[in-house]
Amino acid sequence: MADSQQSKDVMNVVEGEYSDSKEHVYLQETFYILSKKNSVFRVRLTSKGLSLAKETDGNCKEQTILLRDIVGSKCMRSKRRRPGAGSCVCSSLVGPHQLKVVDENSGDLDENDISAYLYVYAYILKRSRRTLKRERTTITLRFRSYDKYDDNNREAQKWRATLKCLIAGQPITYSPPVNDKKLLILLNPKSGPGKAREQFQTKVAPILQEAEVPYDLHVTKYAQYAREFVRTRNVYAWRGVVAVGGDGVLFEVLNGMFERLDWQQAFEEVPLAIMPCGSGNGLARSICHLYNEPYIPQNLTGLTMALARGKSTHMDVVRVETKTKIMFSFLSVGWGLLSDIDIESERLRAMGGQRFAVWAVARILGLRKYKGVVSYLKIKDISNLPKPKQPLTLSHSVSQDGALDSPDAEAFIDCDEHSEVFSNARSGRHQRVDSWYSVNSRRSAFFSTRGSEYHSVTSENSEMRSPVHVCMHGPASHLPSLMSQLPSNWVHEQGEFIMVHVSYQSYIGEDFLFAPRSQLCDGVMWMLIIKAGVSRSQLLSFLVNAGQASHVEMNSEYIKMVPVSAFRIVPEGPDGILTVDGELVEYGPIQAEIFPNIVKLLVPDNK
Numbered sequence: 172m173a174d175s176q177q178s179k180d181v182m183n184v185v186e187g188e189y190s191d192s193k194e195h196v197y198l199q200e201t202f203y204i205l206s207k208k209n210s211v212f213r214v215r216l217t218s219k220g221l222s223l224a225k226e227t228d229g230n231c232k233e234q235t236i237l238l239r240d241i242v243g244s245k246c247m248r249s250k251r252r253r254p255g256a257g258s259c260v261c262s263s264l265v266g267p268h269q270l271k272v273v274d275e276n277s278g279d280l281d282e283n284d285i286s287a288y289l290y291v292y293a294y295i296l297k298r299s300r301r302t303l304k305r306e307r308t309t310i311t312l313r314f315r316s317y318d319k320y321d322d323n324n325r326e327a328q329k330w331r332a333t334l335k336c337l338i339a340g341q342p343i344t345y346s347p348p349v350n351d352k353k354l355l356i357l358l359n360p361k362s363g364p365g366k367a368r369e370q371f372q373t374k375v376a377p378i379l380q381e382a383e384v385p386y387d388l389h390v391t392k393y394a395q396y397a398r399e400f401v402r403t404r405n406v407y408a409w410r411g412v413v414a415v416g417g418d419g420v421l422f423e424v425l426n427g428m429f430e431r432l433d434w435q436q437a438f439e440e441v442p443l444a445i446m447p448c449g450s451g452n453g454l455a456r457s458i459c460h461l462y463n464e465p466y467i468p469q470n471l472t473g474l475t476m477a478l479a480r481g482k483s484t485h486m487d488v489v490r491v492e493t494k495t496k497i498m499f500s501f502l503s504v505g506w507g508l509l510s511d512i513d514i515e516s517e518r519l520r521a522m523g524g525q526r527f528a529v530w531a532v533a534r535i536l537g538l539r540k541y542k543g544v545v546s547y548l549k550i551k552d553i554s555n556l557p558k559p560k561q562p563l564t565l566s567h568s569v570s571q572d573g574a575l576d577s578p579d580a581e582a583f584i585d586c587d588e589h590s591e592v593f594s595n596a597r598s599g600r601h602q603r604v605d606s607w608y609s610v611n612s613r614r615s616a617f618f619s620t621r622g623s624e625y626h627s628v629t630s631e632n633s634e635m636r637s638p639v640h641v642c643m644h645g646p647a648s649h650l651p652s653l654m655s656q657l658p659s660n661w662v663h664e665q666g667e668f669i670m671v672h673v674s675y676q677s678y679i680g681e682d683f684l685f686a687p688r689s690q691l692c693d694g695v696m697w698m699l700i701i702k703a704g705v706s707r708s709q710l711l712s713f714l715v716n717a718g719q720a721s722h723v724e725m726n727s728e729y730i731k732m733v734p735v736s737a738f739r740i741v742p743e744g745p746d747g748i749l750t751v752d753g754e755l756v757e758y759g760p761i762q763a764e765i766f767p768n769i770v771k772l773l774v775p776d777n778k
């Protein structure tokens with residue numbers, strides 16, 4: 172029989188009866204708590220997750236850590252003790268700051284302890300009052316049924332492999348599934364308030380490490396670097412491309428992919444992902460909204476889990492045409508007030524997302540009107556679209572901010588005299604975090620850890636500079652050319668506008684719920700038209716209540732929201748701002764149409 176040693180973290184888990192006929196049990200084992208003679212843990216690895224049933228004096232209490240909350244596991248072994256320390260495996264032998272478990276392949280292991288330790292890493296959704304947040308939980312199982320380490324290790328490895336197969340959604344084998352491909356991380360150090368590097372090192376890298384997902388990290392050296400990178404490299408070498416920054420980096424990645432002749436295959440085989448470190452972060456917020464993942468600014472746990480677990484879904488893209496350019500967009504096209512705020516508040520970049528609110532006040536006081544013609548192809552029947560979802564209340568998690576492993580006094584699982592294993596995990600973790608920090612050094616040109624590679628701003632990839640002729644590919648347009656007449660079934664509105672903003676995501680910024688009914692892949696663009704004549708108080712209400720999308724209900728002479736599949740905006744005069752995904756584009760006529768199902772996106776596993 173094996174002992175058990177488990178961390179004292181809080182578990183937000185499914186509680187229930189010990190036996191549940193619907194779940195499939197892959198592995199089970201009984202673990203004893205030495206200090207509590209009357210208690211045993213029956214631990215099962217099932218199709219639902221890791222089930223821990225504590226039996227004491229005939230009473231049974233079960234908790235399950237859901238599979239979708241588990242990112243990975245690791246087999247460990249006791250670390251060799253200092254000379255003079257005792258040798259009994261059951262007593263507390265070492266000081267609190269000394270590492271006591273090591274990697275199974277470490278040369279520093281304790282030959283006297285024949286136990287194999289399985290660490291299971293999970294980030295559990297925990298509801299506190301009306302908010303949801305993820306908390307890190309580590310479960311440690313100590314296998315020592317056999318009198319030889321190799322036999323105990325074989326058992327632990329069996330659990331690890333099964334867990335890995337379950338996470339990957341692959342048939343169960345007792346050797347873990349191999350995915351040699353790394354993630355490609357393209358990180359914009361200038362995005363938002365300039366903290367993307369630090370965010371990646373402290374919030375994303377640790378979880379990828381626990382999930383054993385290797386990655387290549389490339390820090391962008393200049394604007395358009397990410398675009399050139401995906402256009403010119405063999406993207407099939409990676410399991411996915413992750414834009415770490417704002418929506419602007421993903422816009423570059425998307426358009427770089429469309430500049431490839433093999434764009435179709437590339438999108439099918441290489442999913443994209445976003446890690447929000449910018450100021451807007453509209454797509455990341457929309458993904459969290461749709462997948463019931465709490466969105467907590469600067470806490471990237473849920474979206475990093477999506478990278479670790481590798482589940483993908485399709486997303487629409489919008490082909491946008493200006494007088495001189497074709498580009499592809501995943502978020503929005505804007506003309507007038509919101510685009511003015513977005514672009515003109517650039518000078519307040521250091522403020523992060525707050526810059527939008529500050530500039531909005533200034534722009535409402537000095538309201539501008541724009542003349543032009545807005546035309547669109549209205550989608551008549553949207554009854555098939557799902558009902559809008561209520562946004563989850565924001566909350567701030569402590570799990571990634573300094574208290575990574577904080578034990579909880581209310582914990583369900585006993586550590587008792589084996590608590591050293593847990594504290595080992597903690598000290599091990601802090602040491603790893605330190606080494607990640609050292610990677611952060613601007614001087615380090617190259618760093619490799621566990622097969623992951625860091626390419627710094629000084630690495631020599633000068634072949635990356637743009638070739639002269641770059642051609643945009645992608646699906647062919649169904650629209651007449653920009654200067655030609657539109658078909659008769661289009662609606663035209665001519666006059667003075669405060670703004671026209673079109674989005675195909677639910678959120679256009681972290682706090683701006685724009686189109687609550689929007690899905691990632693529904694073939695619908697939501698066009699908000701606000702005409703001159705609207706009162707300042709209505710405008711203020713529109714901006715102040717952006718988190719509740721009050722404009723959707725406003726439908727009046729001056730404000731309306733229309734579902735469209737294509738549109739054209741022809742501004743009059745030379746002055747104004749047009750944006751695509753928050754990026755400034757040339758001012759003048761612009762038209763766009765939506766193409767469903769083009770891009771694959773890595774998304775959380777919560778639906």
Ligand SMILES: Nc1ncnc2c1ncn2[C@@H]1O[C@H](COP(=O)(O)OP(=O)(O)OP(=O)(O)O)[C@@H](O)[C@H]1O
Pocket residue numbers: 359360361362363364391392393394395396415416417418419420423448449450451452453753754
């Ligand atoms: N190394 C770099 N130096 C300067 N600019 C860069 C670099 N890498 C990328 N860029 C550009 O920075 C711009 C802004 O990037 P990004 O979208 O990541 O941040 P943001 O604007 O703060 O966020 P959001 O788009 O969500 O508001 C993009 O247009 C991108 O092309």
